[in-house]
Amino acid sequence: MVPYNNSSKLIIQHAASSVLTTDASSDGHTPPGNRSLAGSQADDDDDTYVDQQLFFVTSYSDFDKLAHGPRGHAGKYTLRVYRFYANDGALVLLHINGEAANVINPAFSRFHPRLNVVYTCTEDIEENGKIFAYQIEKDGSLLQIGEVDAGGTSTCYLTIDRDQRNLIAVNYWDSSLVVIPLSKTTGEFNGPIKSIYDPRQGKAMQAAAKKHGGVNHSNNDDSTIAQRQVDPHSHALVLDPFEGCVAYVPDLGKDLVREFWYDKESGRIGCEINTLPSGLSTGKPDGPRYFEFHPKFNVAYVVNELSSTVAVFSIDRELLSEIARAAKLKKPMDEFKGRSTLKLIQSIKTVPSAFPTKLNTCGRICVHQSGRFVIVSNRGHESLAIFRVKQSHGCSGKTRKGTLAQVGFFHTRGETPRHFQFDHSGQFLIVANQDSDTIAVFSFNLTSGEIKYSGNEYRVPSPNFVCSCPINDRDGGDEDQLELEKVGNRIHISEEDNASTIPTSVEFEHSKKAVESELEIARKEIAELKKQISSMTVTTESLTVN
Numbered sequence: 001m002v003p004y005n006n007s008s009k010l011i012i013q014h015a016a017s018s019v020l021t022t023d024a025s026s027d028g029h030t031p032p033g034n035r036s037l038a039g040s041q042a043d044d045d046d047d048t049y050v051d052q053q054l055f056f057v058t059s060y061s062d063f064d065k066l067a068h069g070p071r072g073h074a075g076k077y078t079l080r081v082y083r084f085y086a087n088d089g090a091l092v093l094l095h096i097n098g099e100a101a102n103v104i105n106p107a108f109s110r111f112h113p114r115l116n117v118v119y120t121c122t123e124d125i126e127e128n129g130k131i132f133a134y135q136i137e138k139d140g141s142l143l144q145i146g147e148v149d150a151g152g153t154s155t156c157y158l159t160i161d162r163d164q165r166n167l168i169a170v171n172y173w174d175s176s177l178v179v180i181p182l183s184k185t186t187g188e189f190n191g192p193i194k195s196i197y198d199p200r201q202g203k204a205m206q207a208a209a210k211k212h213g214g215v216n217h218s219n220n221d222d223s224t225i226a227q228r229q230v231d232p233h234s235h236a237l238v239l240d241p242f243e244g245c246v247a248y249v250p251d252l253g254k255d256l257v258r259e260f261w262y263d264k265e266s267g268r269i270g271c272e273i274n275t276l277p278s279g280l281s282t283g284k285p286d287g288p289r290y291f292e293f294h295p296k297f298n299v300a301y302v303v304n305e306l307s308s309t310v311a312v313f314s315i316d317r318e319l320l321s322e323i324a325r326a327a328k329l330k331k332p333m334d335e336f337k338g339r340s341t342l343k344l345i346q347s348i349k350t351v352p353s354a355f356p357t358k359l360n361t362c363g364r365i366c367v368h369q370s371g372r373f374v375i376v377s378n379r380g381h382e383s384l385a386i387f388r389v390k391q392s393h394g395c396s397g398k399t400r401k402g403t404l405a406q407v408g409f410f411h412t413r414g415e416t417p418r419h420f421q422f423d424h425s426g427q428f429l430i431v432a433n434q435d436s437d438t439i440a441v442f443s444f445n446l447t448s449g450e451i452k453y454s455g456n457e458y459r460v461p462s463p464n465f466v467c468s469c470p471i472n473d474r475d476g477g478d479e480d481q482l483e484l485e486k487v488g489n490r491i492h493i494s495e496e497d498n499a500s501t502i503p504t505s506v507e508f509e510h511s512k513k514a515v516e517s518e519l520e521i522a523r524k525e526i527a528e529l530k531k532q533i534s535s536m537t538v539t540t541e542s543l544t545v546n
Contacts, residue, residue, distance in 0.1 A: 053424055054140055054469040055082045055091065056109055056118050057432070057439060060462040061100035065124045067154055067173060068217040069210065071415070071435040075461035078103045079120070081140035081469075082458075089428040089441040089454040094140025103132060109467035110158040110167075116471055117145070117187035121155035125173045125209050129155030131180070133188060136469055146189040151196050152176035157236040162244035166267040168237055170249070175199050175232040177249065177260075177269050195268035197260070199232050199251070206230045218416075220306060220358045220380070225285050228306075229253050235305075238291045242317060243324035246341060250278060250288030250302060257288055257302060259341060261323065261333045271333050273323075274340040278302050279311045280347045286311075289362060294389070295371045299402030300342065303350070303365035303376055308357050310365065310376060310387070312346035312403055346403045350376045350385040363418045369426045370521055373449045374404055377417040377431070383409045384417065384431070386449045407449040413440045413457065421466035425520060428454065432463035439463050446521055447528040 059075035060066065079098035082091040098106065105123040112118070121131045129150035134142040152171025159168040160182070167180045167189075177197040181190035207230050208214035215227040233253035239262060240246045247260040247269060257278050261270035278288035279302075287306030294300065298315040319341050326333065351360050360380035367374050367389075374387045387404035394400075412420075414433025422429045422444070429451065431440050441456040 052138070052471050053084045053086070054094070054136065054471055055084055055421065055430060056080075056111070056120075056136065056467040056469050057082065057460060057463055058098075058106040058109060058120060058465045058467075059460060060105050060107065060123075060434075060464055062104050064211050065105055065126065067123075067125050067210070070218075070462050072437040072462040074100070076100050078106050079134075079142065080460060081136065081142065083140065084423055084428075084430075086423060086425060086428070088456070089423075089443060090456050091430070091439075091441065091458060093458070095142060097134075097142045103130075106132070107464045108155070108157055109465055110160060111467055111469045112187050113160065113164065115187040116469075118142075118467060118469055119158055119167065120465075120467075121150055121158055121169060123154045123156065123172075125154045128153060129169075129171060131155065131158070131167070131169060131189075135187075136471065138471055145186070148180055148189045148192060151178035151193045159237050159239060161239060161262070161264065161267065163264065168247070168269075170234050170237050172233050172235055172252075174205060175234040175251070175253065177234060177237060177247075179267050179269065181267065195266075197269040199234065199258075218361070218379075220361050222358075225287075225306060228287070229255070229285060234258075235289050236291055238293070240315075240320055240341070241293050242315075243320050245324045245327055246273070246320060248291045248300070248342075250291050251275075252287045252289060252305060255279070255286045255288065257291065257342065261327070261336070263327070265327075271337070273333065273336050274338060276340050276342060277344075279304050279307060279309055280344070287361075290365050292365050292367050292374075294367055294402055295369070297371070297389075297402040299345075301365055301367065301374055303362045305362045306357075308350045308360050308362055308378065308381075309347050310350060310374065310404060311344060312348070313342040314345050314400075314402075316341045316343070345400055348387065348404050348406070351378055351381045351383075352409065355381055363416075364420055366420070366422070368444075368449075369422065370446065372446075373407070375420070375429075377412070377420055378409075379416045379418065379434075381409070382415055382417065382433075383411055384420065384451065385409050386451070388449055410442075410451045413453060414438050418463075419465045421468050423468070424470055427524065430466050432460075432466050434462055434464055437461050437463070439466065445528070446524050 057080045059078045061075045061078050077096045081095040106120040107123045109120040122129045133146035150169050152174045154173035156172040157170035169178045178193045179195040183190050207227050215224040235250050235252045238248045247262045249258040256275045259274045263270045279286040285306045286304035289305040290303050292301045300313045302311040363377035365376045376385045386407040390403050412431045414436030416435040417431050418434040420431040439458050441454045442451040
């Protein structure tokens with residue numbers, strides 16, 4: 001493994017401040033009070049360093065190279081690392097890296113499931129994107145351990161496959177899908193691209209970049225949509241969490257979810273098995289952006305950027321198993337063409353019914369680790385839409401397990417919430433308000449699904465992604481012990497929570513950390529219920545006295 005960077009720790013001590021406001025200090029950080037790293041963190045060998053949670057935040061730096069048009073300030077540096085404090089939801093800025101001339105427009109990041117390595121990719125619609133690999137140290141410093149060509153333009157998504165031997169990159173602008181080999185021991189790139197899939201089959205792009213007369217992809221009017229959907233635009237790739245052999249790719253340009261066979265043995269995108277509409281097929285554009293599996297139910301969610309909807313699909317587990325068996329026996333995949341593992345069962349709006357759809361585009365979708373809520377960011381409505389996940393079939397048979405019911409809409413205290421991320425407990429979430437140049441922290445009620453502003457807000461130029469990096473004292477270890485079990489309970493890791501080889505969920509036995517996390521959630525819910533019962537008791541006594 002690449003050795004740790006033994007540079008001395010960064011010590012930050014802030015003056016006391018009772019309120020966090022948008023009047024951020026010039027270093028990009030609004031002080032969370034009198035908090036000292038020297039006082040809260042000892043040396044490298046101290047237990048306080050074990051299992052600490054860091055957040056890796058990226059910024060746009062060159063708007064002309066983007067398909068869309070941010071309205072904030074371009075960053076002179078594009079990488080920031082913060083330490084998170086779970087007692088009050090505060091962040092402390094530890095490290096700044098990524099000069100804008102070298103790391104241009106990093107916009108999606110993925111933390112390795114086992115190693116202290118974070119990957120980030122760059123957006124550029126004219127030149128191929130780059131993927132950088134950094135070893136992230138306990139003090140928040142970054143040591144670059146690799147850089148590779150992404151094989152396409154405007155790289156927007158990264159996935160690590162189940163065996164942790166390949167990184168799969170998605171390029172939005174030219175819609176290509178590429179596979180890059182990884183070292184299972186160090187997480188470094190094991191060479192250049194070894195497989196590439198081009199849905200355009202070598203045809204030139206029809207749409208022009210915005211600086212050459214093309215449209216701004218941040219807009220959602222008819223003329224913009226017409227240009228956005230002239231070409232295919234792959235926006236993500238998610239491997240199924242059951243077998244790891246089917247790759248789901250939302251194609252924003254063609255309103256489709258594409259299903260590919262992923263050859264795990266050779267590490268390549270195989271044949272396209274099926275395509276299906278990403279929504280209700282109303283004749284209006286949907287623009288599928290991201291794809292998420294539920295951690296417990298055979299259900300998946302697609303957020304449609306252009307129609308501001310979430311489409312809910314049931315999963316055909318039997319067909320997935322059949323495909324996996326056929327792959328093991330080296331049978332041709334042609335027999336599965338035209339057979340979908342997905343079936344649409346619901347579509348629900350992410351904005352209020354009277355709000356104009358053309359004034360909003362959806363950003364991220366996330367299934368809460370409890371499996372009880374789905375959260376979507378609205379860029380334009382400037383909100384998080386929160387939905388409760390139905391945990392059982394209705395008595396009438398009209399509702400289905402995994403479908404959604406609206407909880408409410410919550411303002412993000414900024415403009416264009418492109419991304420958000422939960423902490424490990426699931427009780428705080430950090431929102432990147434791209435066009436306000438801020439990230440804001442909210443508490444999350446595990447019982448009701450409601451969020452409240454924590455008072456913590458930080459100035460970051462054009463923030464676009466928040467990556468959770470739970471640093472631990474871990475190393476490569478024996479590869480035989482690192483194989484993921486194919487049986488056991490399926491623990492959810494949401495699409496960008498960066499702690500699983502599969503972006504949404506993975507099957508393996510419960511770890512001590514997972515059990516403790518579930519117990520903590522249960523304790524919080526019990527405490528909340530006790531408060532509600534106590535409140536009801538007081539109300540009843542008051543009525544009796546009157």
